[in-house]
Amino acid sequence: xxxxxxxxxxxxxxxxxxxxxxxxxxxxxxxxxxxxxxxxxxxxxxxxxxxxxxxxxxxxxxxxxxxxxxxxxxxx
Numbered sequence: 001x002x003x004x005x006x007x008x009x010x011x012x013x014x015x016x017x018x019x020x021x022x023x024x025x026x027x028x029x030x031x032x033x034x035x036x037x038x039x040x041x042x043x044x045x046x047x048x049x050x051x052x053x054x055x056x057x058x059x060x061x062x063x064x065x066x067x068x069x070x071x072x073x074x075x076x
Contacts, residue, residue: 005034005072015043018066022073026057029075034060040068048073 008025010018018039026035037048045062048071052059060072 005036007036007038010037010039010041010044011055011068012040012042015047017041018044019047022048022051022071023055026055026073026075032074035073036074037071037072037074038068044069044071 005065006025006029008022017033018037018041021076022035022037029035033055038049041047041054048069049062051057054071058074058076060074062072063070
């Protein structure tokens with residue numbers, strides 16, 4: 001496992017695509033690996049934490065830049 005998380009660019013995608021793409025990517029990752037998800041869909045602030053809670057993955061961090069959100073998700 002590397003120190004730097006894989007990055008999934010979901011910019012420009014609307015609900016539910018950012019979460020669906022994150023689910024697919026996480027499925028192929030080893031437990032404990034981290035995924036950095038970039039999203040600009042306003043619904044992602046609700047969808048991503050809900051997805052992590054429902055699927056058992058850990059939401060490590062959630063932050064915002066001027067034009068998008070950054071989520072770091074740890075696969076469980």
